[in-house]
Amino acid sequence: MDPRLITALIVVVGVPATVIGYVFVVEQILRLVPSRLQASFRPWLWLLPALLFLFVFLVYPTLNTVVLSFQDKFSKAFVGLNNYNYFFTSPDTLISLRNNVIWLVLLTFLAVGGGMIIAILVDRVRYESVAKSVVFVPLAISFVGASIIWRFVYDYQPPGHAQTGLLNAGVTALGFQPITWIQDAPLNTLALIVVAAWTWTGFCMVILSAALKGISSELLEAARVDGATEVQVFRKITFPLLLPTVAVVSTTMIITALKAFDIVYVMTSGNYDTNVIANQMYKELFTNSQPGRASAIAVILLLLIIPVMVINIRRFRQQEALR
Amino acid sequence: MTAVSVPRSIAATGSARRRRRPSGRVMLNVAVIAIMVVWLLPTFGLLINSIRPAQAVASSGWWTSLFPPYSFTIENYTQVLSRGGISQAFVNSLLITIPSTIIPIAVAAFAAYAFSWMSFRGRDVLFVVVVGLLVIPLQTTFVPLLNLLGPKGIHLLGAGPGAFVAVWLAHTGYGLPFAIYLLRNYMGGLPREVFESASIDGAGHATAFFRLAIPMSVPAIAALVIFQFLFVWNDLLVALMFIGAANAPNLPLTMAVASLATSLGGDWQLLMAAAFISMALPLIVFFALQRYFVRGITGGAVKG
Numbered sequence: 001m002d003p004r005l006i007t008a009l010i011v012v013v014g015v016p017a018t019v020i021g022y023v024f025v026v027e028q029i030l031r032l033v034p035s036r037l038q039a040s041f042r043p044w045l046w047l048l049p050a051l052l053f054l055f056v057f058l059v060y061p062t063l064n065t066v067v068l069s070f071q072d073k074f075s076k077a078f079v080g081l082n083n084y085n086y087f088f089t090s091p092d093t094l095i096s097l098r099n100n101v102i103w104l105v106l107l108t109f110l111a112v113g114g115g116m117i118i119a120i121l122v123d124r125v126r127y128e129s130v131a132k133s134v135v136f137v138p139l140a141i142s143f144v145g146a147s148i149i150w151r152f153v154y155d156y157q158p159p160g161h162a163q164t165g166l167l168n169a170g171v172t173a174l175g176f177q178p179i180t181w182i183q184d185a186p187l188n189t190l191a192l193i194v195v196a197a198w199t200w201t202g203f204c205m206v207i208l209s210a211a212l213k214g215i216s217s218e219l220l221e222a223a224r225v226d227g228a229t230e231v232q233v234f235r236k237i238t239f240p241l242l243l244p245t246v247a248v249v250s251t252t253m254i255i256t257a258l259k260a261f262d263i264v265y266v267m268t269s270g271n272y273d274t275n276v277i278a279n280q281m282y283k284e285l286f287t288n289s290q291p292g293r294a295s296a297i298a299v300i301l302l303l304l305i306i307p308v309m310v311i312n313i314r315r316f317r318q319q320e321a322l323r
Numbered sequence: 324m325t326a327v328s329v330p331r332s333i334a335a336t337g338s339a340r341r342r343r344r345p346s347g348r349v350m351l352n353v354a355v356i357a358i359m360v361v362w363l364l365p366t367f368g369l370l371i372n373s374i375r376p377a378q379a380v381a382s383s384g385w386w387t388s389l390f391p392p393y394s395f396t397i398e399n400y401t402q403v404l405s406r407g408g409i410s411q412a413f414v415n416s417l418l419i420t421i422p423s424t425i426i427p428i429a430v431a432a433f434a435a436y437a438f439s440w441m442s443f444r445g446r447d448v449l450f451v452v453v454v455g456l457l458v459i460p461l462q463t464t465f466v467p468l469l470n471l472l473g474p475k476g477i478h479l480l481g482a483g484p485g486a487f488v489a490v491w492l493a494h495t496g497y498g499l500p501f502a503i504y505l506l507r508n509y510m511g512g513l514p515r516e517v518f519e520s521a522s523i524d525g526a527g528h529a530t531a532f533f534r535l536a537i538p539m540s541v542p543a544i545a546a547l548v549i550f551q552f553l554f555v556w557n558d559l560l561v562a563l564m565f566i567g568a569a570n571a572p573n574l575p576l577t578m579a580v581a582s583l584a585t586s587l588g589g590d591w592q593l594l595m596a597a598a599f600i601s602m603a604l605p606l607i608v609f610f611a612l613q614r615y616f617v618r619g620i621t622g623g624a625v626k627g
Binding site for chain 2: 003005007008011012015016019020022023024027039040042043044046047049050051053054056057058059060061062064065068075118121122124125127130131133134135136137138139140141142143144145147148149150151152153162163164165166169198202203206207210255258259261262265266269278281282285291294295297298299301302305308309312313316317320
C-alpha cells in the first residue's frame with residue numbers, strides 16, 4: 001500500500017483522537033493542581049498546540065527572514081544592506097515592484113468596482129441568485145486553472161490563420177490585426193490582472209451585495225418619493241453607506257495583489273516584463289540560490305503589507321468595543 | 324490570508340426594486356445577461372475545447388465546433404488519465420488536502436474556545452497578535468522553514484512521505500490565524516447563559532467544549548472546512564516550496580497542471596483535460612455548500 005496513504009489515514013484518524021485525548025489529559029493534570037491555580041493554568045494548556053504552530057510556522061520564520069535578509073547567499077556573513085541595495089538597483093526587481101503597484105491599483109479597482117456595479121444591477125432582476133452564482137463560481141477555481149482557461153481567450157495565431165483565441169477572433173472579425181496579448185508589454189500585465197479580477201470580482205460582489213441588502217429600503221423609497229433620481233440615490237445614500245464595506249473588500253484585494261504569484265508563474269513565468277515580486281523571490285531562491293536576496297524581497301513584501309495589518313487591527317479593536 | 328468583517332445587516336432588508344420604464348428594464352436585463360455570458364464564456368470555451376480532437380483544437384476556435392458537423396471525443400481525458408501523472412496527482416491532492424483541512428480546524432477549535440470562554444491575563448493582546456498574523460505573507464516564512472524542514476534541519480523534505488507531513492504542518496500553521504479568528508468570533512457570540520448554566524450544573528470546560536461549543540458552532544466549522552479545503556486544493560505556492568517541482572510522484576494537481584502548462588511544446592488538448600479534472604472537485608464542493616460559504620464570508624469574516 002502507498003506509504004503516504006497509510007500516513008494520511010493515521011493523520012486523519014489520529015489527529016482528532018490526539019486532540020481530544022489532549023484535552024482530557026490536560027483536564028486530568030489540572031485536577032492535581034490546587035483549584036486556585038487551575039483557572040490560571042488551564043487557558044494556556046488549551047492554547048498550547050495553537051501557539052506552538054503559530055510560533056514555529058509564522059512568528060519565528062518571519063523574524064528569522066529579517067535576519068537572513070542582512071546575510072550573504074550562504075546565510076553566514078552579515079552583508080549590511082547589500083540585498084536591499086540589489087533590490088532597489090536591479091532593473092528586474094524594479095520592474096516587478098512597478099508591476100505589483102499596477103496590480104494593486106488595477107485589481108482593486110476592477111474587482112471592487114466591478115463587484116459593486118454587478119451587485120447593484122443583479123439586485124434589480126428576478127434571477128438574482130443565478131446571476132450571482134455565475135459571477136461567484138470562479139472563486140472555487142485555482143489561479144492555475146484560471147490561467148489555463150484564459151490562455152485560450154488570449155491565444156494568438158499569425159495573421160491569415162484562423163484565430164483560436166476568443167479575443168483575437170473578435171479583433172480580426174472587426175478587421176484589425178491579431179494582438180499578442182501575453183507578449184506585448186504593458187498590455188500583458190493588464191491581461192494577467194483581468195484573470196485575477198475574473199476570479200475575485202464575485203467575492204467582492206457577494207460581500208457588497210450583503211451590505212446593499214442591509215440598507216433600509218424605506219430610506220431609499222423616502223429619497224425617491226422626495227424626487228431624487230436613481231443617480232442621486234446612489235451618490236448620496238447607497239454609496240456612502242457601502243463605503244465601510246468597500247474599505248473591507250479593498251484591503252482583501254490589496255493583499256491579493258501584493259501576493260500575486262500563480263497567474264504570473266503559469267502564464268508568463270515572469271517574462272515579457274510581467275514579473276511580480278513574489279515570483280522574483282521564487283527565482284532568487286530556487287533559480288539563483290540567493291536566500292539572502294529572497295529574504296530581502298520577502299521583508300519588502302511584509303513592509304508593504306504592514307499598513308493593511310495596522311488597519312485590520314484598528315478595525316478589529318473598534319468592533320470589539322461595540323461587542 | 325486576511326480577515327475582515329462586514330457590517331451586519333441593519334433590520335429592514337429588501338432590495339431596491341422599483342417599477343421603471345420598460346426600456347430601462349430591457350437595458351438592465353441585457354446588461355445582467357451580458358455579464359453572465361462574459362463570466363461563463365472562458366470556462367465554457369475550455370470545456371468545449373477539452374472534448375475536441377487535438378488537431379481541431381490547434382486549427383480552429385472552439386466556437387466553430389458548436390455547428391455541424393459535430394466531432395467530440397473523450398480521447399483527451401482517457402489519454403491524460405492513462406498517462407498516470409494526473410490520476411496520481413489527483414490522489415496526491417486528496418492526500419495533501421484532507422489532513423491539511425482537519426488538523427488546523429481541530430487545533431483552532433480549542434484555542435478559539437479558550438479565547439472565548441476563559442479569562443486570563445494577556446488574552447486580548449494575544450488575540451490582537453492573531454489578528455495581525457492573518458495578513459502575514461507566506462513568502463516571509465519560506466526561507467527559514469526550508470532551512471528548518473529541509474536538509475539543513477530535520478530532513479523532512481524530499482522524495483518520501485515526509486514532504487507531505489511538511490505540507491500538512493505548514494498548511495496548519497498558515498491556516499490557524501484565520502481558523503482561530505473565525506471560530507472565536509462565532510463561539511464568542513454564542514449565548515453566555517448556556518455556558519453559565521452548564522457551569523452551575525457542574526460541567527467542566529471539556530464537557531462545555533464538546534457538548535455545547537462544538538455542536539453550536541457547526542455552521543462556522545462548515546464554512547471553515549470549505550475555505551481551508553479550497554485554499555489547500557487550489558494552492559500552488561506552498562506545494563512548490565515544500566514538495567518541489569522536481570518531485571514528480573508527489574505533485575498535487577495544481578503543480579502537475581502548471582508543469583504541463585509551462586513545459587515547451589505542450590499538448591494543449593491534454594492540458595485542457597487536466598485543468599478540468601483539477602477543477603472538478605472544488606466546483607462540486609462549492610456548488611453543494613455555496614450557502615455555508617456565502618454565510619461564512621458575509622457573516623463576519625473573509626479570507627483573501
